[in-house]
Amino acid sequence: MAFPTHLRLFEMGARDGLQNEPGAVIDTAIKIELINRLSECGLRHIEAASFVSPKWVPQMGDAAAVMNGINRKAGVTYSALTPNLQGLEGAIAAGADEVAVFGAASEAFTQKNINCSISESLERFAPVIERAQACNIRVRGYVSTVMGCPYEGETDPAQVAAVSRELLDMGCYEISLGDTIGTGTPLKAKQMLEAVSKQVPIEKLAAHFHDTYGQALANLYAVIEEGIAVIDASVAGLGGCPYAKGASGNVATEDVLYMLNGLGIDTGVDLEKLAQTGHWITAQLGRTSGSKVALAIGCQ
Amino acid sequence: MAFPTHLRLFEMGARDGLQNEPGAVIDTAIKIELINRLSECGLRHIEAASFVSPKWVPQMGDAAAVMNGINRKAGVTYSALTPNLQGLEGAIAAGADEVAVFGAASEAFTQKNINCSISESLERFAPVIERAQACNIRVRGYVSTVMGCPYEGETDPAQVAAVSRELLDMGCYEISLGDTIGTGTPLKAKQMLEAVSKQVPIEKLAAHFHDTYGQALANLYAVIEEGIAVIDASVAGLGGCPYAKGASGNVATEDVLYMLNGLGIDTGVDLEKLAQTGHWITAQLGRTSGSKVALAIGCQ
Numbered sequence: 295m296a297f298p299t300h301l302r303l304f305e306m307g308a309r310d311g312l313q314n315e316p317g318a319v320i321d322t323a324i325k326i327e328l329i330n331r332l333s334e335c336g337l338r339h340i341e342a343a344s345f346v347s348p349k350w351v352p353q354m355g356d357a358a359a360v361m362n363g364i365n366r367k368a369g370v371t372y373s374a375l376t377p378n379l380q381g382l383e384g385a386i387a388a389g390a391d392e393v394a395v396f397g398a399a400s401e402a403f404t405q406k407n408i409n410c411s412i413s414e415s416l417e418r419f420a421p422v423i424e425r426a427q428a429c430n431i432r433v434r435g436y437v438s439t440v441m442g443c444p445y446e447g448e449t450d451p452a453q454v455a456a457v458s459r460e461l462l463d464m465g466c467y468e469i470s471l472g473d474t475i476g477t478g479t480p481l482k483a484k485q486m487l488e489a490v491s492k493q494v495p496i497e498k499l500a501a502h503f504h505d506t507y508g509q510a511l512a513n514l515y516a517v518i519e520e521g522i523a524v525i526d527a528s529v530a531g532l533g534g535c536p537y538a539k540g541a542s543g544n545v546a547t548e549d550v551l552y553m554l555n556g557l558g559i560d561t562g563v564d565l566e567k568l569a570q571t572g573h574w575i576t577a578q579l580g581r582t583s584g585s586k587v588a589l590a591i592g593c594q
Numbered sequence: 595m596a597f598p599t600h601l602r603l604f605e606m607g608a609r610d611g612l613q614n615e616p617g618a619v620i621d622t623a624i625k626i627e628l629i630n631r632l633s634e635c636g637l638r639h640i641e642a643a644s645f646v647s648p649k650w651v652p653q654m655g656d657a658a659a660v661m662n663g664i665n666r667k668a669g670v671t672y673s674a675l676t677p678n679l680q681g682l683e684g685a686i687a688a689g690a691d692e693v694a695v696f697g698a699a700s701e702a703f704t705q706k707n708i709n710c711s712i713s714e715s716l717e718r719f720a721p722v723i724e725r726a727q728a729c730n731i732r733v734r735g736y737v738s739t740v741m742g743c744p745y746e747g748e749t750d751p752a753q754v755a756a757v758s759r760e761l762l763d764m765g766c767y768e769i770s771l772g773d774t775i776g777t778g779t780p781l782k783a784k785q786m787l788e789a790v791s792k793q794v795p796i797e798k799l800a801a802h803f804h805d806t807y808g809q810a811l812a813n814l815y816a817v818i819e820e821g822i823a824v825i826d827a828s829v830a831g832l833g834g835c836p837y838a839k840g841a842s843g844n845v846a847t848e849d850v851l852y853m854l855n856g857l858g859i860d861t862g863v864d865l866e867k868l869a870q871t872g873h874w875i876t877a878q879l880g881r882t883s884g885s886k887v888a889l890a891i892g893c894q
Binding site: 297476478479480481482505506507508509511512514515516535538539540541542546549552553555556557558582585586587589590591592 | 597776778779780781782805806807808809811812814815816835838839840841842846849852853855856857858882885886887889890891892
């Protein structure tokens, strides 16, 4: 077993995180400052906005203002979620470096979330991916519910593999595997990854694990052992769990980074700065950081 | 790699946990009810009391009353911490099934904690272990600071191995390896275990990892891969961290159990009942459970 020497952290806090924080809509200026602080920590991949209809997700109604307001740091990729062509045009106009589409491995989840089948959802993405490629913009594919579904229970790894393969074939450069409800455990994570990596080369896969049941780091360690070298995480664990009140969602980037540092895996990210950024943003939200590392280090 | 089919959970909440909870002294009746509830969850090894001078640890001044008050469930081992002969006599009089002595792998930690060297501390344990053995009472040995020390920083795995070996040779039936400040990461845990298991057979070792930096489950997974089959944990994560205010100490038994269930490893413990026990005791303490699994399951 050899760990990768380098691993890419994909920072989710400013979009996935803030969008799922219970409570108030966050000021555009706060979002901009968060993204700027994150890039100063050495993060090179930051999900910055979501170009969805503000009718459905009012928290993200300022996507263009956010994208236009940030200091573009050289070498940093600022990505945006684009569920449809209208969103894609908005993201392109705002100068997104990369966009993303969001699918799921569970039929019930897809039906409840976007009122169509998995295969219909993929059809909807096709023109988005085509248009992005025509503009030379890379597209990332998310697959959610890869280790369990709030409506169906268990997820069949073969189904995760099939959806991931379709997104790859449609042109996504990378597939991020989301344990949306955080019910995965290390062996399940390995088995899921084994099934998916038969369809998609492991270097095109990312792990996006939630910490709802406290399992995220153990699961990440298990898939790093298998060769995963891209991890999605959210500073301070921003983003709650919509399926269990008071429970956690995204794994905290600080906690992942602490583990990676201990494994001797380079990420280029400054842990101390990141922990303080997490303290800063959670102070804005009126709560304490969801990162255990940040709590142990303390607020400076 | 084959996981063990069965693993023994050693429940720390009622002693190690409650003793380190910030704030008030807990009523004896609450301690007794907690221990009784824990045994009803299927836990077969419960640390119930500490026979130390109430001058130093007033929270544990009711050790004899606790031991005498609990319902002794058949098949359950109720253990007590006994730092000296006086404590041992108290534990024996109160009917402890098993006792424990508490050492450390760091000279600085031992000096600050009990004002002597490691080798002097081991000399003090010798008569305790001898007398316990004469009474046919098994002695467990704890080694703290196995992956880091609050005063010295890094801990040399060779030092952990040496202290563990001495405790074994003195008559301890099992050595519990404590990551007291929770700074360990999976690779460090494996390397530490590798050094220790050259001196002490792995089936006589237990992992006692703290979750201060969120790493406990990943570290436990890493050592389970190496063959560890005894884990110390604390319901609801009872017990804070004396070295970082607001940070966690003991890993929550519920979170460990959830992972073990996912790995197909049998413990005989009922997760749902355990999570509710954690909600109950933390409600007595006026806070929410420190177990992410318990928060995700909710309070019923």
